[in-house]
Amino acid sequence: xxxxxxxxxxxxxxxxSEILAAAASCFAAHGYRGVDVQLIADxxxxxxxxxxxxxxxxxxxxxxxxRHCLDQLRDHVRAASDxxxxxxxxxxxxxxxxxxxxxxxxxxIELFIQExxxxxxxxxxxxxxxxxxxxxxxxxxWRQLMGDGRLRINDAEAANRLVSRMLYGFILTRTxxxxxxxxxxxxxxxxxxxxHGILRGDT
Amino acid sequence: xxxxxxxxxxxxxxxxSEILAAAASCFAAHGYRGVDVQLIADxxxxxxxxxxxxxxxxxxxxxxxxRHCLDQLRDHVRAASDxxxxxxxxxxxxxxxxxxxxxxxxxxIELFIQExxxxxxxxxxxxxxxxxxxxxxxxxxWRQLMGDGRLRINDAEAANRLVSRMLYGFILTRTxxxxxxxxxxxxxxxxxxxxHGILRGDT
Amino acid sequence: xxxxxxxxxxxxxxxxSEILAAAASCFAAHGYRGVDVQLIADxxxxxxxxxxxxxxxxxxxxxxxxRHCLDQLRDHVRAASDxxxxxxxxxxxxxxxxxxxxxxxxxxIELFIQExxxxxxxxxxxxxxxxxxxxxxxxxxWRQLMGDGRLRINDAEAANRLVSRMLYGFILTRTxxxxxxxxxxxxxxxxxxxxHGILRGDT
Amino acid sequence: xxxxxxxxxxxxxxxxSEILAAAASCFAAHGYRGVDVQLIADxxxxxxxxxxxxxxxxxxxxxxxxRHCLDQLRDHVRAASDxxxxxxxxxxxxxxxxxxxxxxxxxxIELFIQExxxxxxxxxxxxxxxxxxxxxxxxxxWRQLMGDGRLRINDAEAANRLVSRMLYGFILTRTxxxxxxxxxxxxxxxxxxxxHGILRGDT
DNA sequence: CATGAATGAGGCTTCATTCAT
DNA sequence: TATGAATGAAGCCTCATTCAT
Numbered sequence: 001x002x003x004x005x006x007x008x009x010x011x012x013x014x015x016x017s018e019i020l021a022a023a024a025s026c027f028a029a030h031g032y033r034g035v036d037v038q039l040i041a042d043x044x045x046x047x048x049x050x051x052x053x054x055x056x057x058x059x060x061x062x063x064x065x066x067r068h069c070l071d072q073l074r075d076h077v078r079a080a081s082d083x084x085x086x087x088x089x090x091x092x093x094x095x096x097x098x099x100x101x102x103x104x105x106x107x108x109i110e111l112f113i114q115e116x117x118x119x120x121x122x123x124x125x126x127x128x129x130x131x132x133x134x135x136x137x138x139x140x141x142w143r144q145l146m147g148d149g150r151l152r153i154n155d156a157e158a159a160n161r162l163v164s165r166m167l168y169g170f171i172l173t174r175t176x177x178x179x180x181x182x183x184x185x186x187x188x189x190x191x192x193x194x195x196h197g198i199l200r201g202d203t
Numbered sequence: 204x205x206x207x208x209x210x211x212x213x214x215x216x217x218x219x220s221e222i223l224a225a226a227a228s229c230f231a232a233h234g235y236r237g238v239d240v241q242l243i244a245d246x247x248x249x250x251x252x253x254x255x256x257x258x259x260x261x262x263x264x265x266x267x268x269x270r271h272c273l274d275q276l277r278d279h280v281r282a283a284s285d286x287x288x289x290x291x292x293x294x295x296x297x298x299x300x301x302x303x304x305x306x307x308x309x310x311x312i313e314l315f316i317q318e319x320x321x322x323x324x325x326x327x328x329x330x331x332x333x334x335x336x337x338x339x340x341x342x343x344x345w346r347q348l349m350g351d352g353r354l355r356i357n358d359a360e361a362a363n364r365l366v367s368r369m370l371y372g373f374i375l376t377r378t379x380x381x382x383x384x385x386x387x388x389x390x391x392x393x394x395x396x397x398x399h400g401i402l403r404g405d406t
Numbered sequence: 407x408x409x410x411x412x413x414x415x416x417x418x419x420x421x422x423s424e425i426l427a428a429a430a431s432c433f434a435a436h437g438y439r440g441v442d443v444q445l446i447a448d449x450x451x452x453x454x455x456x457x458x459x460x461x462x463x464x465x466x467x468x469x470x471x472x473r474h475c476l477d478q479l480r481d482h483v484r485a486a487s488d489x490x491x492x493x494x495x496x497x498x499x500x501x502x503x504x505x506x507x508x509x510x511x512x513x514x515i516e517l518f519i520q521e522x523x524x525x526x527x528x529x530x531x532x533x534x535x536x537x538x539x540x541x542x543x544x545x546x547x548w549r550q551l552m553g554d555g556r557l558r559i560n561d562a563e564a565a566n567r568l569v570s571r572m573l574y575g576f577i578l579t580r581t582x583x584x585x586x587x588x589x590x591x592x593x594x595x596x597x598x599x600x601x602h603g604i605l606r607g608d609t
Numbered sequence: 610x611x612x613x614x615x616x617x618x619x620x621x622x623x624x625x626s627e628i629l630a631a632a633a634s635c636f637a638a639h640g641y642r643g644v645d646v647q648l649i650a651d652x653x654x655x656x657x658x659x660x661x662x663x664x665x666x667x668x669x670x671x672x673x674x675x676r677h678c679l680d681q682l683r684d685h686v687r688a689a690s691d692x693x694x695x696x697x698x699x700x701x702x703x704x705x706x707x708x709x710x711x712x713x714x715x716x717x718i719e720l721f722i723q724e725x726x727x728x729x730x731x732x733x734x735x736x737x738x739x740x741x742x743x744x745x746x747x748x749x750x751w752r753q754l755m756g757d758g759r760l761r762i763n764d765a766e767a768a769n770r771l772v773s774r775m776l777y778g779f780i781l782t783r784t785x786x787x788x789x790x791x792x793x794x795x796x797x798x799x800x801x802x803x804x805h806g807i808l809r810g811d812t
Numbered sequence: 813c814a815t816g817a818a819t820g821a822g823g824c825t826t827c828a829t830t831c832a833t
Numbered sequence: 834t835a836t837g838a839a840t841g842a843a844g845c846c847t848c849a850t851t852c853a854t
Contacts, residue, residue, distance in 0.1 A: 524643075
């Protein structure tokens with residue numbers, strides 16, 4: 001009961017989601033500092049006071065919006081890859097899903113950048129805790145991949161970090177060059193290079 | 204103003220450099236929006252008015268500071284690699300110099316991020332013109348590398364873009380994980396992977 | 407803010423009037439440039455932000471204040487003279503009311519001067535549109551006065567302009583000489599001269 | 610000797626005049642507050658420091674410029690009218706010369722307005738002392754005019770004041786209406802009305 | 813609870829004046 | 834003496850946050 005009711009007053013969680021969505025969209029479009037909380041309120045169709053009723057501060061709202069995106073990202077990647085058993089296939093599927101997510105939610109990229117720019121200090125950053133949160137999951141995958149000795153690298157941490165950083169750069173520069181197509185379009189090429197490098201294998 | 208004597212006259216170029224250096228340092232430390240021009244003035248040891256004597260606006264100052272860093276970066280990489288004749292060696296040297304530069308001037312990374320975050324849309328962005336400016340130089344290198352058919356990729360543009368984006372991600376995440384050492388320390392590992400991929404060659 | 411309680415909510419129109427009144431008073435007392443918007447806010451008993459909530463800019467506020475005075479002036483003169491039927495009596499009554507208004511609202515004079523001094527060139531000037539707005543009304547009066555051929559002048563435009571300019575000078579110099587009394591006190595003398603000139607009629 | 614010499618360094622009095630002229634022109638064009646002292650220096654072709662070498666402050670410079678204009682005005686009117694013996698002719702000639710002066714030096718009008726707007730307090734105003742300075746001269750004329758009993762008014766002070774104020778209004782509104790021609794063009798009409806009033810003499 | 817009017821600290825920029833050269 | 838680089842006080846405006854209704 002509740003969410004389908006005819007009541008004008010939406011349930012708190014619906015309100016919250018709407019504000020969150022508005023915030024993500026505004027922050028992505030204008031940057032953290034460039035956004036007046038009023039704009040978020042207008043976009044969400046609520047009063048400014050209401051925004052502050054649901055979120056302590058502009059900063060808290062930003063973090064919540066980012067967290068929301070990160071959760072969606074995780075869900076998306078997990079939903080696509082968790083059921084894939086074969087490790088390399090799982091890696092491939094997860095990577096592809098990762099890229100596809102940002103094609104579908106480009107605002108997430110902007111939130112990444114904004115967080116990096118505005119809250120660079122470890123203290124306030126959400127990115128690091130987030131990475132930590134899922135580290136074990138992906139390290140397990142890397143250990144599996146290393147299991148049969150096919151990797152050139154034997155340190156799961158290092159492999160994970162290296163690939164993460166490469167992907168991160170790939171994501172962030174998505175809009176860098178106008179002619180660049182969707183991220184997923186670049187996937188095969190990227191994945192091929194990540195697996196085999198730029199040199200021919202027989203070298 | 205600092206603790207020095209009242210008013211100091213210096214040559215315009217010296218003053219400009221000092222202000223530029225102060226600006227780069229402040230912007231890197233606190234972010235574009237987080238910096239009060241007064242702080243830059245104090246850091247440079249000049250009055251606030253003096254800052255505006257040399258730069259039209261805070262924004263202009265930021266762009267000038269970034270441009271300064273980009274010029275240094277280019278000079279550094281060129282100085283290290285231009286004289287290297289053998290293409291692969293030149294690629295290697297340039298890449299290493301590129302990473303080393305950011306170890307020596309980590310504030311440059313922050314300025315990159317800040318520009319991306321604050322001036323994402325605008326024509327004012329310096330990064331893309333900068334990249335364009337040097338595109339030909341590096342494309343030539345890629346064509347040389349492709350000359351003997353040792354590359355898995357035959358499109359100089361694509362190779363250049365791919366590697367640039369990977370490196371960009373590598374740079375940006377430098378401070379991502381506390382335990383990470385200098386960028387140059389990670390060079391061998393990164394370069395190895397870029398050349399040969401994460402899979403063993405015999406796969 | 408003043409000594410009153412923390413935050414007071416008033417109807418928008420009341421607040422606007424209060425700010426307008428404070429602005430007129432401040433601008434008159436210190437001149438457009440000599441006024442810090444903070445002073446207006448303090449005088450109105452509101453925060454500075456509130457001033458900007460009601461008026462886009464200092465300039466807009468000034469123009470609004472002037473417009474307000476002009477409206478009052480028009481209402482005052484019209485209220486006094488519109489019901490007077492006999493043309494010459496109407497002219498007399500209107501002129502007297504005009505002078506009396508400035509005795510009652512001397513700040514209006516200052517706003518006139520300030521506008522002339524600060525916004526001389528611009529389209530933003532309110533004075534000329536204002537004059538135009540009422541031109542027809544007064545031209546009609548002049549035509550009536552000319553109807554019986556008692557005027558030395560036969561051009562309603564010219565007569566209107568000439569008298570306006572004389573009155574304007576009379577108003578503006580009100581405070582010119584300390585010993586000068588109220589404008590209305592000088593009315594009879596002025597009006598007599600305007601009607602009959604400084605020379606005796608038999609000359 | 611001196612002023613015709615080939616020395617690059619102009620004599621102090623020449624410098625001063627140039628600065629004064631530049632100041633008058635700038636103040637008239639942009640208003641007292643709208644002028645950066647730098648602009649005056651540039652216009653005069655000297656360094657900013659030099660301006661301050663000749664004049665204590667911006668305010669002092671403005672007053673000096675105004676004083677200069679007032680002196681010229683006085684000289685002009687006196688030169689034209691002092692030799693005229695017949696009182697009414699002298700009044701007529703002086704008035705006409707007064708108007709003609711402002712046609713030739715319209716910037717004087719602006720300086721009048723600026724002073725009125727910025728330095729309205731008796732203390733700093735130049736206008737009142739100036740008027741006082743010449744009061745006696747003109748009062749004498751008025752007494753002469755009254756000598757033969759042809760004036761409707763018998764108070765020289767009052768007559769002087771009244772006419773001054775009318776003329777002042779006439780001057781100040783010169784640019785008020787675009788279609789208005791030169792002040793001197795309006796002279797006959799104005800003078801006729803001042804002498805005989807707007808009503809026909811036989812009324 | 814929801815609202816949006818009210819607030820004031822904070823930041824960018826200007827410009828009159830000073831002073832080292 | 835002449836200069837113009839240097840200065841910093843001052844002022845306009847924004848916007849995150851609070852709170853009366």
